[in-house]
Every structure is written in C-alpha cells, then in structure tokens.
Amino acid sequence: MPTDPPAAVSVFIERMGLSAQADGLPRIAGRMLGWFILHGGPASLADLAEALEVSRASVSTNARVLRDLGVLEATARPGDRQDYYRLADRHYLPMLEGYVERMATLRDALATAERDLPDDWRDAQSRLVDMHRFVDTARDHTRDLIERLRRDDRGPPEGDGHG
Amino acid sequence: MPTDPPAAVSVFIERMGLSAQADGLPRIAGRMLGWFILHGGPASLADLAEALEVSRASVSTNARVLRDLGVLEATARPGDRQDYYRLADRHYLPMLEGYVERMATLRDALATAERDLPDDWRDAQSRLVDMHRFVDTARDHTRDLIERLRRDDRGPPEGDGHG
DNA sequence: GCCAGCGTTCAATCAATACTGAACGCTCCG
DNA sequence: CGGAGCGTTCAGTATTGATTGAACGCTGGC
Incomplete structure (x- = not known):
C-alpha cells in the first residue's frame, strides 16, 4: 500500500x-x-x-x-x-437552507402570537414585533447569501487566498 | 379576570x-x-x-x-x-452566534483535514478547500450581520412597517 | 420460473440527555 | 444562635430518537 x-x-x-x-x-x-x-x-x-x-x-x-x-x-x-x-454540486447549501427553514418556523410562531394575542399585551406585542423584525432580517440576509453562492459556481480558480 | x-x-x-x-x-x-x-x-x-x-x-x-x-x-x-x-437587550443575537460557532467548528475540521491529509488525495483536497471557502464566506457573512444588528440598537421607533 | 442480490421497512434495542425529587449550603431574619 | 427560604447540585427516572437485525418486495440473471 x-x-x-x-x-x-x-x-x-x-x-x-x-x-x-x-x-x-x-x-x-x-x-x-x-x-x-x-x-x-x-x-x-x-x-x-x-x-x-x-x-x-x-x-x-x-x-x-x-x-x-x-x-x-x-x-x-x-x-x-x-x-x-x-x-451534489453545492452540497453545503442545504445547511444554510436549514437555518432559513428554522427561522421561518420561528417567524411563524411570532406572527401567530402577534395575531392571536389581545392588544392589551402591549409590551408583549412590542417584544414580539422586535424579534419578528430581527428574524426577518436574518432570514432575508441568509437567503441572499444562498442566492449569491448559488450564482458564482466556484469563483476564481485561484488568486487571493485567505479571507 | x-x-x-x-x-x-x-x-x-x-x-x-x-x-x-x-x-x-x-x-x-x-x-x-x-x-x-x-x-x-x-x-x-x-x-x-x-x-x-x-x-x-x-x-x-x-x-x-x-x-x-x-x-x-x-x-x-x-x-x-x-x-x-x-x-437581555438583543436576546436573539445568541442564536446567530450559535450558527457562527457551529461554522467555526466545521471550519476547523476542514482545515485540520487539509493539513493532515497527504497531497496524493488531490480530489479530496479540492473538495475540502471548496467547502472551506464556503464555510468561511457564510461565517463572515453572518458575523457581519451580527455586527450590524448589534449597532442599530432598535432602528426607527416606528414608521415604515414591513421589510 | 426459480434463485440471488440489492434496497427498503419495521419492531426492538440501545444510547443520550432532558427532567425531576431530594439533599445540601448559604444568607438573611428573628 | 436557630430557623426559614432560595438556589444549586446530584443520582435516578423517563423520554426521545438513532441504530440495528430481520423480514419483505423487487429486479435481473440463469
């Protein structure tokens, strides 16, 4: 051998x-x-x-x-x-897609709570909206990243090395 | 009640x-x-x-x-x-930080394999580097997102609603 | 048409770990 | 100085889910 x-x-x-x-x-x-x-x-x-x-x-x-x-x-x-x-070609993308999926699940829980909770709960609503906005931002951000990585198939074959 | x-x-x-x-x-x-x-x-x-x-x-x-x-x-x-x-103020950030941490762990596994595997394994090295680059990109991207979210503490108190 | 090989599925086992109840140490009050 | 309340820790329990072995269906070769 x-x-x-x-x-x-x-x-x-x-x-x-x-x-x-x-x-x-x-x-x-x-x-x-x-x-x-x-x-x-x-x-x-x-x-x-x-x-x-x-x-x-x-x-x-x-x-x-x-x-x-x-x-x-x-x-x-x-x-x-x-x-x-x-x-698969870009076999690592599903990892990020998994993150996005979890965020979507979380987002849904937040949206449902916002909808079903009475207006009395001002503070709760405020915190829900705050977190909701965060989750949306993070999800969109990650989605864009996935899109971008899906486009440039490989990037430059070589050149600048480190990040 | x-x-x-x-x-x-x-x-x-x-x-x-x-x-x-x-x-x-x-x-x-x-x-x-x-x-x-x-x-x-x-x-x-x-x-x-x-x-x-x-x-x-x-x-x-x-x-x-x-x-x-x-x-x-x-x-x-x-x-x-x-x-x-x-x-905590931005209690949702640790979620993203957890993602970054996992990516760092994965990155370390890849880097170690690249270092310890002989040059014979050209294809393996190539795939490792490919995935390594991806993980670095995703990690940096998420880090930037965390940084940005950490800065704008709340954003506008109200105004434009949706994202 | 029968046999062999491959992949799938299902019940059972096994391992990991979240959760609990009870015991312990500590701090403050009287 | 004794007692009560709170938080922590630890051994034990329970539950979840991954993994396996065995049985099954299917496909192709002979």
Whole structure:
C-alpha cells in the first residue's frame, strides 16, 4: 500500500458526524457526508456500509435523508443495477437552507402570537414585533447569501487566498 | 379576570420550546424564553417554575444556560434576596452566534483535514478547500450581520412597517 | 420460473440527555 | 444562635430518537 493515512480520514469523518449532530441530523448522515467529501466518486450503499462499518439499514435511511436535503445525488451506472450516490454540486447549501427553514418556523410562531394575542399585551406585542423584525432580517440576509453562492459556481480558480 | 387569553400564550410558549429544541437547546430553555418574551419583566426562578409547571431544578439549570448564552440577564432588586432574571437587550443575537460557532467548528475540521491529509488525495483536497471557502464566506457573512444588528440598537421607533 | 442480490421497512434495542425529587449550603431574619 | 427560604447540585427516572437485525418486495440473471 503506497498510502495509509486513515488516521486523518477517520478523524475527519467522525468530526463531520458530530458536526451533523449539532445541526440536528443523525450522526451517520454526517459521517456519510464526510466520506463523500474525501472519496467523492459514486458509491453504492453497500460500499458505504462497509466503509463506515454501519448497518445497511442506516445507510439506506440516511442516504434518503441526504438525498432529500440535496446533499447527495443518485446516479445510474449502465450495466449495474445498484444505486450509486455522489456529492451534489453545492452540497453545503442545504445547511444554510436549514437555518432559513428554522427561522421561518420561528417567524411563524411570532406572527401567530402577534395575531392571536389581545392588544392589551402591549409590551408583549412590542417584544414580539422586535424579534419578528430581527428574524426577518436574518432570514432575508441568509437567503441572499444562498442566492449569491448559488450564482458564482466556484469563483476564481485561484488568486487571493485567505479571507 | 378581565383578560383570559392563555390559549395563544401557551401555544406560543410551547412553540418556542420546540424551536429551541431544533436549535439544540433544552425545550424548557425555549419555553422560558417564550415566557419572557410575553411577560418580559424581571421574574424569580420560583415564578418561572410555577408559571411553566416545571421543577425548580430545571429552571435553575436552564436559567444558567440562557444567562451564559446572553439571552437572560440577572438583576437585583433592593430589599429582595431572590435572583431575578429579565430578557437581555438583543436576546436573539445568541442564536446567530450559535450558527457562527457551529461554522467555526466545521471550519476547523476542514482545515485540520487539509493539513493532515497527504497531497496524493488531490480530489479530496479540492473538495475540502471548496467547502472551506464556503464555510468561511457564510461565517463572515453572518458575523457581519451580527455586527450590524448589534449597532442599530432598535432602528426607527416606528414608521415604515414591513421589510 | 426459480434463485440471488440489492434496497427498503419495521419492531426492538440501545444510547443520550432532558427532567425531576431530594439533599445540601448559604444568607438573611428573628 | 436557630430557623426559614432560595438556589444549586446530584443520582435516578423517563423520554426521545438513532441504530440495528430481520423480514419483505423487487429486479435481473440463469
């Protein structure tokens, strides 16, 4: 074996699992994402199950989750009946979209409360509106960011490095 | 009782609990936040425990969590030995700061992988850098948003309504 | 038409963690 | 100095949800 650096590989995959967990996704989904970031190419569910040492059931379930999110894409290979998956182009955008979605949920709770609460509750209404405005701002801001990132597919191939 | 609209109140509080849960916080923390948004004023832990019908232990623990996050502030009332809490000024900012923190964690995982992986893994490196750039962009963007929101304390007291 | 392989689904298990009740330490009042 | 009230902490409980193993349906090869 010319190369045997599984140390950094497994460390990264595990970290991605934890990161996904922090974002409300199953840990295995994050590990699958990590695996795809490192290995990229189309892989079958059996490949993933073996590589990550998890059950086929988990791989199947989480592949569906990631596919529905837009992180993974299904590909077909001529002459092979297996399902193959690969990373979607801008696979990281769903993360931001998840944030937007949470903000929308929160926004709805605020709007409903504003509507259903009597006018007596002046202070409450004031605080609701205040937070409502904040959530709208944050959501719009993040939406714009997503739009922008969706447009410039890659940006300059190289040049200025750091941020 | 001149007003008895606890329906919308409890609905909102419960929704805030779920919203907090989606953000990785204990549900009770979210319900406490909801209660403070509606009732605002300084409240003792005993008040909260009774209002939300949860144990004093939970209230104590979650009050600490929310205080450490910057969502609640501790206030003192002269002549009263109890601890009183109230909503912090821009209590919603910690939500965005939490996002930034998660992105920083993710960024660190990516940077570490880039450093520790051998150059052989060209494609992996390429994907890592690609995602790294994205995370940096999103993080900076969100940071700027936080900065901006921190500056304009309230904006106009009233006038143009919608965003 | 039967067999093998793949993906999915479902009940059961397991782990993580939020929540509670009880005990403790502290501070102030009498 | 003794007692009461408040907040904190800790072990135990309960609940949520991820993960698994096994059974099922489907598709293609022989």
